[in-house]
Amino acid sequence: QVQLVESGGGLVQAGGSLRLSCASSGRTLSGYHMGWFRQAPGKEREFVAARSWRSGSTYSADSVKGRFTISRDNAKNTVYLQMNSLKPEDTAVYYCAAGSSYRPFSSDYWGQGTQVTVSS
Numbered sequence: 001q002v003q004l005v006e007s008g009g010g011l012v013q014a015g016g017s018l019r020l021s022c023a024s025s026g027r028t029l030s031g032y033h034m035g036w037f038r039q040a041p042g043k044e045r046e047f048v049a050a051r052s053w054r055s056g057s058t059y060s061a062d063s064v065k066g067r068f069t070i071s072r073d074n075a076k077n078t079v080y081l082q083m084n085s086l087k088p089e090d091t092a093v094y095y096c097a098a099g100s101s102y103r104p105f106s107s108d109y110w111g112q113g114t115q116v117t118v119s120s
Helices: none
Strands: 004-007 010-013 018-024 033-039 046-051 058-060 068-073 078-083 092-099 114-119
Touching: 004 092, 018 033, 018 092, 018 114, 033 068, 033 078, 046 068, 046 078, 058 068
Parallel strands: 010 114
Antiparallel strands: 004 018, 018 078, 033 046, 033 092, 046 058, 068 078, 092 114
């Protein structure tokens, strides 16, 4: 099975950057579309960005366009979320996901999440 582990979260000031990583601790991620979601306190989990396995195409939520970038390193079996120009409203637990559907993205596997806190 695919087992995902996120890392790279932490506390950062508004306007700063973080790079989240999502690595598979089990089987290879080959063939899976990858995505990132986030969940702020008291809110539902929302889609952030996704990347197609075959084409490498990406799409993201309007709220993060131009600021967040999803990428993948197949050699390391790792997916990343580069977050720039962070805002306090970006504060959330960020979850990595692997799925068989790209657009719309549908998750088959979830990581445990990593906390991102953006201070004012």
